[in-house]
Amino acid sequence: MDHDLPDVIRHITDFNVRSGMSEDLCNENGSPDRVDSSDEYDSGSDLEEDVMPEVIKKPRTLEEVYRTECRRLTVVPCSPFIRMISNDEINIVHYNVGPRGCKAIARTMKKNTETTLLNISDNGIGDIGAVAVAELLKDNYFITVLDLSINFIGKKGIEALSSVLYDNKYLLELSLASNGIDDESISHIAKSLKSNLTLRVLDLSNNDISDRLSLLAGALKVNTGLLHINVSGNSIRRDAARKLLMALTLNNTLRSVNLSLNGLDDYVAGQVKDLLSTNKTLRDLDISQNRFTVASVSRIVAGLEKNTILRVFNIGYNSIQPEGARLIINGLTASNDSVLEELYLNGIEVDDQFEAMLAVLLDEKLGIYVQFGAKVRGKGHRKRGKEKKDLVSRILDHIEFRGIRMMEFFRKMDKNGRMMITKEQFKKGLEVAEIPAVQSQIDRLFALLDDQGTGFAKYRDFAKVLREEFHEDFAKKRSNYKWDH
Numbered sequence: 001m002d003h004d005l006p007d008v009i010r011h012i013t014d015f016n017v018r019s020g021m022s023e024d025l026c027n028e029n030g031s032p033d034r035v036d037s038s039d040e041y042d043s044g045s046d047l048e049e050d051v052m053p054e055v056i057k058k059p060r061t062l063e064e065v066y067r068t069e070c071r072r073l074t075v076v077p078c079s080p081f082i083r084m085i086s087n088d089e090i091n092i093v094h095y096n097v098g099p100r101g102c103k104a105i106a107r108t109m110k111k112n113t114e115t116t117l118l119n120i121s122d123n124g125i126g127d128i129g130a131v132a133v134a135e136l137l138k139d140n141y142f143i144t145v146l147d148l149s150i151n152f153i154g155k156k157g158i159e160a161l162s163s164v165l166y167d168n169k170y171l172l173e174l175s176l177a178s179n180g181i182d183d184e185s186i187s188h189i190a191k192s193l194k195s196n197l198t199l200r201v202l203d204l205s206n207n208d209i210s211d212r213l214s215l216l217a218g219a220l221k222v223n224t225g226l227l228h229i230n231v232s233g234n235s236i237r238r239d240a241a242r243k244l245l246m247a248l249t250l251n252n253t254l255r256s257v258n259l260s261l262n263g264l265d266d267y268v269a270g271q272v273k274d275l276l277s278t279n280k281t282l283r284d285l286d287i288s289q290n291r292f293t294v295a296s297v298s299r300i301v302a303g304l305e306k307n308t309i310l311r312v313f314n315i316g317y318n319s320i321q322p323e324g325a326r327l328i329i330n331g332l333t334a335s336n337d338s339v340l341e342e343l344y345l346n347g348i349e350v351d352d353q354f355e356a357m358l359a360v361l362l363d364e365k366l367g368i369y370v371q372f373g374a375k376v377r378g379k380g381h382r383k384r385g386k387e388k389k390d391l392v393s394r395i396l397d398h399i400e401f402r403g404i405r406m407m408e409f410f411r412k413m414d415k416n417g418r419m420m421i422t423k424e425q426f427k428k429g430l431e432v433a434e435i436p437a438v439q440s441q442i443d444r445l446f447a448l449l450d451d452q453g454t455g456f457a458k459y460r461d462f463a464k465v466l467r468e469e470f471h472e473d474f475a476k477k478r479s480n481y482k483w484d485h
Contacts (some may be wrong), residue, residue, distance in 0.1 A: 001255070002140070005082075005418060011071070019053060021284035030352040034208075037184065059065075060267035062085045062086060062108060062111060062112060062251045062261070063082055063085055063089060065107075065108050065111055066081070066082065066085065066104060066105070066108040066223075066437050069103075069104040069107045070101075070106055072104075073100045073101075073103060073104050073220035073436065074090075074100075075098070075100045075101045075104055076096055076101075077104075078092060078097060078101060078105070079397075080092050081095075081097075081105060084257070085112070086112070086113060086114045086115070087106070087114070087115060087289070088115060088116055088117065089115065089116070089117040089119075090115050090117065090118050090119065090120075091117075091119040092105075092119065092120055092123070093119060093120075093121050093122055093123075094122040094123065095123060096122060096124065096125035096421075097124070097125060097126055097129075098121065098123065098125065099124075099125055099126045099127075099128035099129045099132075100128070100131030101125075101129075101132065102120060102123065102128070102132055103128060103129060103132040104272045105120065105138040106132035106133050106135065107130070107132070107136075107179065109136050109140055109143070110136055110139045112140065112142070112441040113142055115142060115143060116142055116143060116144045116145060116252040117143070117144070117145040117146075117278070117415070117416075118143050118145070118146050118147070118149065119131075119145075119146075119147040120147070120151075121147045121148065121149040121150050121175070122149070122150040122151070122288075123151060124152055125148070125151045125152075125153070125420070126151065126152050126153065126154070126157065126474045127153060127154045127155075127156040127157035127160075128157075129151065129153075129157070130143050130151070130153045130156075130157025130161055131156065131157055131160045132146065133146070133161065134160035134161045134163065134164045137161075137164045137165075137168055137226060138164055141170045142168070142170070143171065144170060144171060144172040144173065145172060145173040145417065146171060146173065146174050146175070147174075147175040147189065147454055148161075148174075148175060148176055148177065148179070148235070149175045149176065149177035149178050149203070149349060150177070150178040150179070151168070151179055152180065152182075153176065153179040153180075153470070154180070154185075155184060155185050158176070158179075158181060158188055158189065158272070159185070159188045161176075162188035162189050162191065162192040163188070163192070165189075165192040165193075165196050165199065166191070166192040166195050166196060166243075166465070167195070167196075168196065168198070168230075169198050171196070171199055172198065172199065172200045172201065172303040172417075173199075173200060173201035173202075174199060174201070174202055174203070175202075176189075176202075176203065176204055176207070177204065177205045177207070177230070178205070178206040178207070179202045179205050179207060179425075180207060180208055181204065181208060181209060182207070182208045182209065183208075183209060183210055183211060183212035183213075184188075184212075184256075186209050186212055186213065186215060186216055187215050187350055188202075189210060189216065190216045190218065190219040190285070191206070191219070192215070193219035193220070193223050193226070194218075194219045194222055194223065196223075196225060197223070197224055197225035198225055198315075199226060200226065200227045200228065200229065201226075201227065201228045201229075201332075201417070202229050202230070203229075203230045203234045204229070204230065204231050204234070204300060205230045205231065205234070205248060205258070205407045206232070207234055208234065208235065209231065209233065209234040209235065209236065210234065210235040210236065210240060211237075211239075211240050212240075213231070213234070213236050213241075213243070213244055214233075214240055214243040214244070215239045216244070217240075217243040217244040217246070217247035217248075218247065220247045220248065220250065220251050220254070221250050223251070224252070224253050225253065226253060227253060227254060227255045227256065228254070228255060228256040228257075229254060229256070229257055229258070230257075230258040230377065231244075231258065231259060231262070232258045232259065232260040232261045232262065233261040233262070234284070235262070235263065236259070236260075236262040236263065236264065237263050237264075238267055240266075240270070241259075241262065241267075241268045241271070242268050242271050243263050244259075244274060244365055245268055245271035245274070245275050246271055246274075246281070248275050249271070249274050249275045249278050249279055250458055251279070251281070252279075252280065252281055253281055253478050254281060254282055255281060255282060255283045255284065255285035256282075256283065256285075257282060257284070257285055257286070258286040259283075259285075259286060259287050260286045260287065260288040260290065260314070261289045261290070262288045262290060263291055264287060264290040264291060264292065265292060265293075265296075266291075266292060266293055266295050266296040267292040269292065269299045269300055270299055272287065272296075272299070272303060273299045273300060273302055273303035274303070275303065276300070276303025276304055276306070276307045276310065277302070277306045277307065278301045280309055281309065282309065282310060283303030283309060283310060283312065284310075284311060284312040284407065285310060285312070285313055285314070286312075286314040287314065287315055287318075287399075288314045288315060288316040288318065288344065288346070288347075289316070289317040289318070290318055290319050291318070291319070291396065292315070292318040292319070292320060293318070293320060293321075293324075294319075294320045294321050294323050294327075296320075297320050297324040297327045297328065298327060299322075300328075301327050301328055301330075302331075304328070304331055304332065304335065304338060304340070305331050305332075305334065305335040305337065305338065305362070306335075306337060307337065307338060307340075308337045308338075308339060310338075310339070310340055311339065311340065311341045311342065312340075312341065312342040312405065312407065313340060313344070314341055314343075314346075314405065315328070315344070315345065315348075316344045316345055316346035316347050316348060316371075316373065316403075317346060317347035317348070318347075318348065320468035321346060321348070321349065322348075322349055322351045322354055324348070325345050325348050325350050325354050325372065326353060326354050326357055328343070328345070329354065329357045329358055329370075330357060330363050331356070332361055332365070332368070332379050333360055333361045333364060333365075339364075340368060341367055341368055341369060341463065341467065342368070342369045342370075342371075342405065342406060342407075342463070342467075343368065343369070343370045343371070344371050344405060345370065345371065345372040345373060346371060346372065346373045346403045347373045347403075348372065348373045349374050349485065350373065354372075358370060358474075359474075359475075360370075362471055362474060362475070366471060367464075367467060368467065369406070369463075370465065370470075371399070371400055371403075371405075371468045385411070390441070391435075391437050391441045391442070391444075391445050392466065393447065393469060393473065394435050394436065394437070395409070395430075395466065396466055396469055396470060396473070397434060398435050399431055399466075402437065405461075406462070406463050406466055407459070410435075410459050410462055410463075412429060412432070412472035413425045413426060413428070413429030414459070419458060419459045419460075420456040420457060420458045420459065421456065421457050422455060422456060422457075423442070423446045423455070423457075426442065426446055426449075426457060427442050429485035430442070445465075448465060449461045449462055449465065453461060
């Protein structure tokens with residue numbers, strides 16, 4: 001029988017090459033690593049088990065389960081997933097996992113009881129992968145945060161996910177951003193939202209939703225679970241926008257709504273006014289990068305003056321001109337009810353008169369932060385001297401330079417979505433943002449944010465410190481400006 005041995009070895013080697021399962025792991029770019037002598041290989045017995053299934057051993061660990069599924073589906077195991085397979089958070093973004101690769105991951109995750117956050121965005125999982133994730137959610141009660149953005153998920157995938165969402169009581173956050181979701185698919189999501197009362201955050205940004213958004217509006221009238229919804233970057237126009245705004249007026253649970261980049265115009269200014277005047281729960285409204293003009297500002301300001309709950313308002317990058325910016329500042333100054341803390345006017349030209357009015361507002365309302373766009377160049381152009389800045393000022397400069405909100409900056413550090421961060425998360429966030437800071441500066445600022453010594457810094461304390469710095473900085477700059485007349 002010895003003369004048959006080379007044939008057996010050759011048979012096993014051929015199988016190994018054809019299947020691609022010889023421990024090729026996807027590299028950091030999602031492509032298979034080149035096989036060389038330094039790679040770790042499965043033992044030959046693994047391959048023999050594939051050839052002779054009667055001796056296959058039952059997988060004992062999650063990694064073994066995953067490798068078994070990869071062999072069954074003839075896909076290359078993804079090494080980043082293996083490294084994170086039992087972590088509280090699994091982030092495998094842009095690794096070219098693909099539909100079958102996602103299926104292998106989903107089947108493995110059915111046995112995972114440790115992971116609460118699963119992010120497989122930008123992996124091209126398509127409908128096949130989305131259906132596999134939907135099946136996963138039927139069996140896994142531990143995943144509370146799921147990101148499936150940028151994955152080319154079509155009607156079948158959205159329908160499968162929506163069907164599971166209809167009954168799921170464990171998922172708290174779901175992102176389906178940038179998937180090409182259209183009017184046909186949104187009907188399935190809308191139906192599930194009428195039943196699901198546990199989902200807290202839903203991201204539908206950068207899709208192709210337009211006229212049939214009215215179906216989503218109908219769901220929001222009765223949904224009492226959602227706290228944050230993002231439908232920015234869609235094609236919500238005129239009548240659909242009116243129905244959505246009217247639904248938001250009736251909703252009594254939403255705290256944050258993002259309607260930016262949708263082509264909203266003066267036609268719906270009245271509904272924006274009603275939303276601001278009537279809604280008693282909304283704390284963060286973003287209508288930036290739309291088509292509002294100065295003609296609609298007076299109605300929007302009328303709503304702002306009556307609002308007693310809104311904390312953050314973004315109307316930047318609209319064509320409201322310096323006149324519109326002044327109307328907003330004047331309205332907030334005159335209002336005795338407004339509790340607004342952050343106002344974003346990015347991309348809107350302002351003038352000397354605006355800054356004079358802003359100074360009055362800041363004197364009267366010490367708790368407000370205003371971020372505004374380029375100042376009109378000319379005689380009023382301000383001249384700044386170079387100055388050494390502390391860490392809070394550098395953070396504030398970064399936020400203003402990037403044109404982002406305080407909340408956005410904080411959420412990038414707050415990986416668990418609890419509106420609080422540890423010192424390590426704070427330090428890592430500064431590094432990612434490339435904000436220079438030495439350890440002693442980080443320690444001092446974090447001690448200020450965590451004055452109770454809990455080990456966590458809360459968003460409200462973070463925002464308060466930045467707003468106070470903004471007031472001091474604005475007053476200092478105005479006193480030092482030299483105006484050319």
